[in-house]
Amino acid sequence: MMKFCFGIDIGGTTIKAGLFTEEGTLTEKWEIPTRTADGGARILPDIAEFLLTQMRQRQIKKETVLGVGVGIPAPVGENGIVRKTANLGWGYKDVKRELQELLGGIPVQTGNDANVAALGEMWMGGGKGEKNLVMVTLGTGVGGGIIYDGKIAAGHNGAGGEIGHICVNDGESEPCGCGRKGCLEQYASATGIVRLASARLKETEQDTLLRGREISAKTVFDAVRQGDRVASEIAEQFGRYLGYALADIAVILDPAVIVIGGGVSKAGEILLPFIEKPFLERAFFANRDTKFVLAELGNDAGICGAAKMVLG
Amino acid sequence: MMKFCFGIDIGGTTIKAGLFTEEGTLTEKWEIPTRTADGGARILPDIAEFLLTQMRQRQIKKETVLGVGVGIPAPVGENGIVRKTANLGWGYKDVKRELQELLGGIPVQTGNDANVAALGEMWMGGGKGEKNLVMVTLGTGVGGGIIYDGKIAAGHNGAGGEIGHICVNDGESEPCGCGRKGCLEQYASATGIVRLASARLKETEQDTLLRGREISAKTVFDAVRQGDRVASEIAEQFGRYLGYALADIAVILDPAVIVIGGGVSKAGEILLPFIEKPFLERAFFANRDTKFVLAELGNDAGICGAAKMVLG
Structure with a gap:
């Protein structure tokens, strides 16, 4: 009898879901809106109803569903308990138990979304074949996922x-979203790159393709590709903060591979040398063979990693 | 039938060995010299002969020995292969296989000494009852061990x-032993504290118990205990480097507890607030409940952790 699992990736705006076979083939995927009103009370019932409907329509029996993996944008450990979310409306929530009940007992596995995406990239993306991996997600913020010995390393609080x-600049005067100052996210996220670019454009009189345009991480790396010097300087500054931080992370974790994902990574292969060069300047001798790769699964990393939590 | 295991801690000068029961009671311990001559060729045969002799004398049959755990002062993973050692004379060495053969097939487990000591502290020391732990060993250098989910996290290269x-000071001009500059070890080791103290004494005219004396980590913390202000400033500087670095480590690993060990930790409980205060200044909200404790096993941490690798 064919067996299945679902991978779910809960975001602040949409919930992504994928149906996988036991062998790990993604056979179908969907997106439904995330209803965050009323403290996010509808989110888990929406997921359960949606999955049960899909199962009914496809005549998939409950007994053939090995489990449902769920990536959540908040600290969460194996126990499945969330204490606080930034954008789902949830306070304390026993996600694992609640969703299991709503699904009539189908087993639920939970993980933090960045960690789950990292697991997805290990399973079938940029980190394929490796068991020790760090994934950095360069989006609006900077997220990270750690896979140790093939499993998510969620830590004591799931955080x-x-x-x-990580603090990368003692001299920063502007605060990070977290309230502290000098966090990597202030320099290496999409918004961080825009911040670095604006500052650089104010400092310099040099001619550049970036002047007078709307700046984004994309326009910066597009200009780099066209040989723009100011854009390259901005990319170098971004890469130095990120590469140095990753050298410290490598000293601690000794990963085989570092996967670079998120919106900024859409710049493509051109991005990697900007990170690798400062990494190698700083790297401890034992970490000099750490590989850098781009994420490959894009928006599917979350549902893939979520399914992998179930398939083990 | 009573079962046993051995825990071995190979150091540059002596090899420590302990005999443990299956239940984890340390029943006897010994020390033998580490013979590093001839590329360390005698080290494993010495260990094997010593253990086989002890077994014979105590009429312990090979079948009752569950295994021998070995902590090694070099990067080493579960495969038991060492590629380079700083002070044993070994280049490439398949420690696990060689020692297993010398012991007539008794299973051997290997780990890096700092990681093994951390496992020991988790098992029966300062980190008892926890599964996610970071141990920092403040000795001549600064070593570290990471226990994740109850097991040693050795990483891809066992490093x-x-x-x-970790780089904690971009502005450092003196090189670390590793060849790079600004490593935590340059400030938070016993020698690092002496370096900080010498610099401070040169800068200040203030009266202090430290002036004109031989400085060590011990004399600094002894003076702190007597209310010496300059000594307290030195301790604060040491604590800031270490506490800030540990805040970054906590962001990555989210440990339940950080165990402070090594020679410097003999200063006792007085040490902890110097580390905890800057840690809390810097800590990410999710890591603010990280506990700090002193190591409790002293020189036995290595043999205990080595035994724990075998007992699982």
């Missing part, structure tokens, strides 16, 4: 891998 | 947990 909040 | 080589 491991918060790479964006 | 995980090299906490002493």
Whole structure:
């Protein structure tokens, strides 16, 4: 009898879901809106109803569903308990138990979304074949996921891998979203790159493609590709903060591979040398063979990693 | 039938060995010299002969020995292969296989000494009852061990947990032993504290118990205990480097507890607030409940952790 599992990736705006076979083939995927009103009370019932409907329509029996993996944008450990979320409306919530009940007993596995995406990239993306991996997600913020020995390393509070909040600049005067100052996220996120670019454009009189345009991480790396010097300087500054931070992370974790993902990584291969060069300047001898790769699964990393939590 | 295991801690000068029951009671311990001549060729045969002799004398049959755990002062993973050692004379060495053969097939487990000591502290020392732990060893250098989910996190090259080589000062001009500059080890080791103290004494005219004396980590913390202000400033500087670095480590690993060990930790409980205060200044919200404790096993941490690798 064919067996299945679902991978779910809960975001602040949409919930992504994927149906996987036991062998790990993604056979279908969907997106439904995340209803965050009323303290997010509808989120888990919406997921359960949606999955049960899909199962009914496809005549998938409950007994053939090995489990449902769920990535959540908040610290969460194996126990499945969330204490606080930034954008789902949830306070304390026993996600694992609640969703299991709503699904009539189908087993639920939970993990932090960045950690789950890292697991997805290990399973079938940029980190394929490796068991010790760090994934850095360069989006609006900087997220991180750590895979140790093939499994998510969530830490004591389920808050491991918060790479964006390593302090990389003691001299920073502007606060990070977390309230502290000098976090990696202030320099290496999409918004961080824009901040670095604006500052650089104010400092310099040099001619650049970036002047007078709307700046984004994309326009910066597009300009780099066209040989723009100011844009390259901005990319170098970004890469130095990130590469130095990753050298410290490598000293601690000794990963085989570092996967660079998130919106900024859409710049493509051109991004990697900007990170690798400062990494190698700083790297401890034992970490000099750490590989850098781009994430490959894009928006599917979350549902893939969520399914992998179930398939083990 | 009573079962046993041995825990071995190979150091540059002596090899420590302990005999443990299956239940984890340390029943006897010994020390033998480490013969590093001839590329360390005698080290494993010495260990094997010693253990086989002890077994014979105590009429312990090979079948009742569950295994021998070995802590090694070099990067080493579960595969038991060492590629380079700083002070044993070994280049490439398949420690696990060689020692297993010398012991007539008794299973051997290997780990890096700092990681093994951390496992020991988790098992029966300062980190008892916890599964996610970071141990920092403040000795001549700064070593580190990471226990994740109850097991040693050795990383891809067996070089995980090299906490002493996190870069904490971009402005450093003197090189670290590793060849780079600004490593935590340059400030938070016993020698680092002496360096900080010498610099401070040169800068200040203030009266202090430290003036004109031989400085060591011990004399600094002894003077702190007597209310010496300059000594307190030195301790604060040491604590700031270490506490800030540990805040970054906590962001990545989210440990339940940080165990402070090594020679410097003999200063006792007085040490902890100097580390905890800057840690809390810097800590990410999710890591603010991280506990700090002193190591409790002293020189036995290595043999205990080595035995624990066998007992699982």
